[in-house]
Amino acid sequence: MLLTELLPPTAEGLGHAARHLAEGRLVAFPTETVYGLGGDARDDRAVASIFAAKGRPAFNPLIVHVPDMAAAARLAVFSDPALRLAAAFWPGALTLVLPMRDDSGLSPLVSAGLPSVAIRMPAHPVAVALLHSFGGPVAAPSANPSGRISPTRAEHVLDGLAGRIAAVLDGGACPVGVESTIIGLEPRPTLLRPGGIPVEAIEECLGVRLAAPDPAPLRPNAPGQLSSHYAPSAAVMLEVTAPRPDDVWIGFGSRTGTEGLNLSPSGDLVEAAANLFHYLREADRCAGSGGRIAVAPIPEKGLGRAINDRLRRAAAPR
Template sequence: METKFWKVDKSVDKKEGYPQIMQPADLLMNDEVVAFPTETVYGLGANAKSSTAVKKIYEAKGRPSDNPLIVHIASKQQLEEFTESIPQAAARLMAEFWPGPLTVILKEKAGVLSELVTVGLGSVGVRMPNHPVASALIQASGLPIAAPSANTSGKPSPTLAAHVKDDLDGRIAGIVDGGPTGVGVESTVVDCTGEIPVILRPGGITKEQIQEVIGKVIEDAALKNPAEAPKAPGMKYTHYAPKAPLTLVEGSQGFFQRVIDAERAEGKKVGVLAAEENKERYEADSILSPGSLADLSTVAAGLYETLRKFDQEGVNVIYSEVFPTDGIGAAIMNRLTKAAGQKIMTEKIQG
């Protein structure tokens, strides 16, 4: 398959941007799959009402078909087509954070969306992306668009069109290049189908922000206990992983360096993921930083690109610092823990 490419400026209201939106929109209307930018990561979009189209998402990504997909919309009016009702908590969250990096799970209206989107759960995750290119594309298609991240399943999510090309060139109909994404990690997922809203996945909107709007909110048990089965889209299987095995290291600088030295003594090329402030503290073969501890949003924005750079560096193993879990730090550590397959080395302090 030949993958078509369009470069679209964020000022998509300009006349010259119109063909670059209508052509990929036509592909979506004809049950093809197109990658497009959002403010979180690039999404791999298809008509959420067509099983023929949605099946192509799973085939392109190599994604397990029991993993539900998030539906992207351009206006709240689209919700009426495929959701039963909007609880008060959901309405308040939408009013505060849409468009933006928040997915709200609502009860599904039967018979509208492809069963490959909802995988028989009776509910659907919906979000309105805060990206002019995404919004223009969805509006032009006139469709609800199912879209997981536009990467091969299990790899770090794409924050540049080049990442999508690396993974999916020749496997999808088109890629819309709208430049780098902003937030850098996927949306926060909040289940609003029960009495008390539940955070199923941390993301660009923090728990603290959500609490300010709706008060009490709880976190899915799977976020703390890996043995629990996660309920959020994209959280059921290993994700975000670079080619080399990744391990989190919690402890002193000396402990971290001893871990590095032991691997290098065995002839391995070692990569270290560290905050900008700490890069000079370590000796390793490749030391990369996604951002600064002084502003964790920079870490989130650079995380996936940094993990992909380790693939280019050809390291054999990667060790990562742990980051604070306040605010967007919860999403950062969630993704790193998933990428590491829950592997963490903790320094034992002699008491």
């Protein structure tokens, strides 16, 4: 078992993390969405280690993180719509699935053998500094065991992956709190996963409505498409307005919740998204073995789409 280091986001900590990546080891790092589990996207062994550490199915592609457009353009072919989206939302919580360049140098494991690559330019200063220090593309799914609740704090990463990875860069709590929105552009703009950028903003940028994804693809072309995902140990019930006495209730707005577990007392969807995964973890701890988590209704608009997507997958049969 590895001794997993907890590194500060200092020049020394970033340099140490970059050396781990250069030597094929795995480092968890904060982004504005959730913590990612990073490995050199060009190194077959490092990428295989990501799948092994998470227990992730090898048919599920990974997102490649880059520091700037020049790095992105070396990996993927950008159409005019892709360039518009990148100009509007990068750096930020948007992932684009694009045709992969033949000379990208990426490990085929990153794309699960598909001719496309999921690519993102994060905005978190610690992520950006790590990418510049490392000097190459970093494959990074969420830093948690596959199918479980995504991590938004360094301690969440250690809870699930301590002993399996080399280090965690501690950048504090992630401000967005849900994963990036994923957009495919071939043959038409398609929402592959709702996330930190609202669908309405993307549609306004493109001037078209986004197509809906296949609800249960046999072979995912982007992360976050498996029906059961982001799951706590306890059963999850959705849109609950009158919980059972023994439920752990996660509230929203005027529905107060159990022990202060209210995603946003003011009904702010941005605040709710930032709290979602941490509160799911807290509710799971309170529910205990055989318990049940009940979640109050969340509006299906703006970031509410991403929140409800994660909750539906958390509640799906396992």
